[in-house]
Amino acid sequence: MKHTLQQVFRSGKFQLGFVIFTTIILTVIIYPMIITDPPLSIIGQGTFFPPGIYVSTYDAVNSPTTYTLNLRDAAAKRIANRLSKEDRLAMQEWLLADGVPASEIDINDTGKLLALWETKYDPKAKVEGMTFARQRYFQRVNASIQGIMSTEGFTLGVKNPESGVLEETGTINQSDFVNINQVPNVRFLVLGTDNFGRDVLTELISATRVSLMIGFIAGLIATLIGLTLGLLAGYIGGLVDDIIMFVTNLFTVIPSFVLLILISFSIGQEQRGAVTVAIVIGFTSWVWTARAVRAQVVSLRNRDHVNLSKLSGHSIVHIILTDILPYIASYVVMALILQISSGILAEASLSILGLGPKTTEVPTLGLMMNWAMIYQAHVQGSWWAYFPVLLTIALITFSMNLMNTGLDQVFNPALRD
Amino acid sequence: MPKEKKLCLSGKGLTKVFGLGRQKTVAVDHVDFDFYEGEIVSIVGESGSGKTTLAKMLLGLISTTEGEIYFQGAKRDISSQRKKQEYWKDIQAIFQDPFSSYNIFNKIDAVLLDCINMRGGRNLPYAKKVEMMTEACGFVNLKFEELTNKYPFELSGGQMQRLMIARIFLLKPKILLADEPTSMIDACSRATILDYLIQLRDEIGMTLIFITHDIGLAYYVSDSVYIMEHGKIVERGTADEVILHPKETYTQRLINDVPKIYEEWDLSTVTFSNK
Numbered sequence: 001m002k003h004t005l006q007q008v009f010r011s012g013k014f015q016l017g018f019v020i021f022t023t024i025i026l027t028v029i030i031y032p033m034i035i036t037d038p039p040l041s042i043i044g045q046g047t048f049f050p051p052g053i054y055v056s057t058y059d060a061v062n063s064p065t066t067y068t069l070n071l072r073d074a075a076a077k078r079i080a081n082r083l084s085k086e087d088r089l090a091m092q093e094w095l096l097a098d099g100v101p102a103s104e105i106d107i108n109d110t111g112k113l114l115a116l117w118e119t120k121y122d123p124k125a126k127v128e129g130m131t132f133a134r135q136r137y138f139q140r141v142n143a144s145i146q147g148i149m150s151t152e153g154f155t156l157g158v159k160n161p162e163s164g165v166l167e168e169t170g171t172i173n174q175s176d177f178v179n180i181n182q183v184p185n186v187r188f189l190v191l192g193t194d195n196f197g198r199d200v201l202t203e204l205i206s207a208t209r210v211s212l213m214i215g216f217i218a219g220l221i222a223t224l225i226g227l228t229l230g231l232l233a234g235y236i237g238g239l240v241d242d243i244i245m246f247v248t249n250l251f252t253v254i255p256s257f258v259l260l261i262l263i264s265f266s267i268g269q270e271q272r273g274a275v276t277v278a279i280v281i282g283f284t285s286w287v288w289t290a291r292a293v294r295a296q297v298v299s300l301r302n303r304d305h306v307n308l309s310k311l312s313g314h315s316i317v318h319i320i321l322t323d324i325l326p327y328i329a330s331y332v333v334m335a336l337i338l339q340i341s342s343g344i345l346a347e348a349s350l351s352i353l354g355l356g357p358k359t360t361e362v363p364t365l366g367l368m369m370n371w372a373m374i375y376q377a378h379v380q381g382s383w384w385a386y387f388p389v390l391l392t393i394a395l396i397t398f399s400m401n402l403m404n405t406g407l408d409q410v411f412n413p414a415l416r417d
Numbered sequence: 418m419p420k421e422k423k424l425c426l427s428g429k430g431l432t433k434v435f436g437l438g439r440q441k442t443v444a445v446d447h448v449d450f451d452f453y454e455g456e457i458v459s460i461v462g463e464s465g466s467g468k469t470t471l472a473k474m475l476l477g478l479i480s481t482t483e484g485e486i487y488f489q490g491a492k493r494d495i496s497s498q499r500k501k502q503e504y505w506k507d508i509q510a511i512f513q514d515p516f517s518s519y520n521i522f523n524k525i526d527a528v529l530l531d532c533i534n535m536r537g538g539r540n541l542p543y544a545k546k547v548e549m550m551t552e553a554c555g556f557v558n559l560k561f562e563e564l565t566n567k568y569p570f571e572l573s574g575g576q577m578q579r580l581m582i583a584r585i586f587l588l589k590p591k592i593l594l595a596d597e598p599t600s601m602i603d604a605c606s607r608a609t610i611l612d613y614l615i616q617l618r619d620e621i622g623m624t625l626i627f628i629t630h631d632i633g634l635a636y637y638v639s640d641s642v643y644i645m646e647h648g649k650i651v652e653r654g655t656a657d658e659v660i661l662h663p664k665e666t667y668t669q670r671l672i673n674d675v676p677k678i679y680e681e682w683d684l685s686t687v688t689f690s691n692k
C-alpha cells in the first residue's frame with residue numbers, strides 16, 4: 001500500500017495534477033478566511049466594473065496630508081488620458097479639411113497632434129464646404145482642448161447648510177498627490193465586478209467551492225450506485241445480472257444529458273438547490289461505472305483466489321469486500337475522479353441552460369457563466385466576468401484528468417514508461 | 418488399497434451444460450463415478466475434456482445441470498450457504514496456479530488462520546493458533562516464523578503450493594481435490610509436492626482426487642484411474658488395468674503421448690504406502 005502510494009506520487013502527471021488541484025482546494029479554503037465578505041453581496045452600482053484598484057475619491061481629496069510631486073511627464077500623461085478618442089477624430093477631420101496631408105497626422109501621438117492643432121486651428125477661418133453648425137462644433141472642441149491644457153487647479157467648496165452659500169475649503173493643484181496607503185478606502189477588485197455589481201473574485205472562489213461540492217456529491221453517488229450494481233450483477237450473475245444489465249442498457253441508450261435536463265426541469269426552479277442538482281447529476285451518470293465494474297467483477301469471479309475464499313467458508317459479503325473490492329479499488333478510484341470532474345461539467349452545462357441551482361442562494365461556476373451570458377458580458381468585452389470561470393473549470397477538470405492518467409500509469413503495468 | 422471399501426463420493430449421470438441453444442456446450446456428459454474412502458483417484462484427460470468443470474461441480478462451486486452427487490452414502494445437499502459451508506469442511510481443493518490462488522491483499526497468517534477458524538478454533542488463544550500454524554508449516558518444511566507478516570506473492574511457486582498443502586493439513590478434510598497441483602511447478606518441486614500430498618493422505622486418511630493431463634503421473638500415484646474425453650468417462654478401473662491394458666483407443670493415444678510409459682519404473686526409490 002505504502003509502496004503503491006510512493007509510486008503514485010512519483011508519476012509526473014499525477015504530481016502536476018495533484019499540485020493544481022491542491023492549490024485550487026487550498027484557495028477555496030483559505031480565501032474566505034481572509035476576505036469574509038458574503039460572496040453574493042452587491043457592492044457596485046452598475047454592471048461590469050473592470051478589474052483594478054478602486055480608490056475612494058472622497059477620501060483621496062480629504063486626505064490629511066497631501067504631497068507635492070513635480071513629475072516631468074505628469075501633464076502629458078494627464079492630457080493624453082483626458083483627450084478622448086472622439087476629440088482626436090474631430091481634430092483629424094478639421095486638419096484634413098484644412099489641407100494638412102494625411103501622412104502628417106497621427107492621432108495616437110498626443111503631443112504632435114496638439115502642436116499641429118495649435119498652429120493650424122483658427123476659429124475664424126472658413127473652411128470650404130463646412131456648414132456653420134459644423135464650425136461651431138469645432139469651436140466647442142477647441143474650447144474643451146484648451147480646458148484640458150489648463151494648468152489651473154480645482155477649488156474645493158462646501159455648501160453652508162444654513163445659508164446655502166458655497167464656502168471655499170481648499171484647492172487641489174495639478175501637482176498634488178496622496179499616498180494610497182493613507183487613503184482609508186481602497187478596494188482591489190482583482191477581477192472587477194459582474195453584472196449585479198458583485199466582486200467577481202470572491203464570487204468565483206465561492207462558486208468553485210460549491211461546484212466542487214456538487215462534483216463530489218454527484219461523483220460519490222454515481223460511483224456508489226455504479227459500484228453496487230456492478231458488483232451485484234457481476235458477482236451474483238444469472239437473473240440478477242440480466243435485470244441489472246437491462247436497466248443499465250436502458251440508461252445507456254437514453255442520452256444522460258437529456259435525462260438530466262428533463263429531471264431538472266420537472267423539479268422546478270424553486271426546489272433546485274445545489275445539493276438537489278448534485279443528486280440528480282449523480283443519479284443520471286452511474287451507467288458506465290456500473291458496466292465497467294461488472295466487466296471487471298465477471299473476470300474476477302472465477303479466479304482461484306475467490307474459489308479458495310469460498311472453500312474457506314466465507315460469506316458472499318466477505319468475499320465481495322475482501323476478494324473482489326480490493327482488486328478493483330484502483331479502478332474505482334479512477335472512475336470516481338472522472339465522475340467528479342464530469343459532475344462539475346454537467347452542473348456547468350445545466351446552469352448555462354438555466355436549469356442549474358436556483359440563483360439566489362449560492363453561486364456556482366455554471367451560474368456565473370449563465371449570468372455572464374444573459375447580461376452579454378461577451379458582447380461588451382467584459383472578459384473578467386466569464387473567462388476566469390472558464391479557466392477554473394478547465395483547470396479543475398484538467399488536473400483531475402491528469403491525476404487519473406497518472407494513476408492509470410501506476411495501476412496499469414502496460415502503460416508504465 | 419484399504420481392505421473394506423466404503424463409498425465416499427459418487428455421482429450418477431452428472432452433466433453440465435454451458436450456454437443455451439446454438440451456443441450450447443456440453444462440458445460434462447452423464448458421468449458416473451465411485452470414489453472410495455482413503456483412495457487415490459486420478460481423472461485424466463486432455464485440456465477441454467471437462468476435468469476442471471467436473472472438479473468444480475464436485476466442490477459445489479458451480480451447479481450441476483443434471484445428475485446427482487452422493488456424499489458418504491447420502492444425496493449431497495448444498496442448497497443453502499450454511500450447508501455449503503458444512504460441505505466444504507469435508508471437501509477441499511488445491512488449484513493449478515498457485516500464483517492466482519491467493520488473495521494478494523491478505524497476509525499468509527490470514528490464510529492459515531481462516532483454516533483454524535473453519536475447524537472451530539476461532540476462540541483458541543493466539544499462542545495455540547501460532548503453534549498449530551507452525552506445525553502445519555513444519556509439515557511441508559516451511560518456517561512459520563519466516564512467513565508471518567509476509568504476503569503470498571513474496572514466495573516462490575513451489576513454496577506457495579506447499580503452503581496450500583499446509584492449509585489442507587490444518588483443515589483435515591475427508592476429500593482433497595487436487596486440480597493439476599503440479600503443472601505450474603518446476604520438475605524438482607513437483608516430486609516434493611506429490612510426496613507431501615501422499616504423506617498428508619496417509620496422515621489424515623482422506624480421499625485424494627487427482628485431476629491431471631499427465632497419465633504418467635496418474636499411474637505413478639493412483640489406485641484407480643478415470644479417463645475423460647469430451648466430457649465423457651471413456652474408461653475406468655484400477656491404475657494397472659487402465660494403463661497397462663488399455664481398452665479404448667483414446668487411452669492408448671494418451672499413453673503413447675507419454676514417451677517413456679513402457680519403460681520399467683524404478684519404484685524402489687519412492688516410498689509408496691499404498692502399494
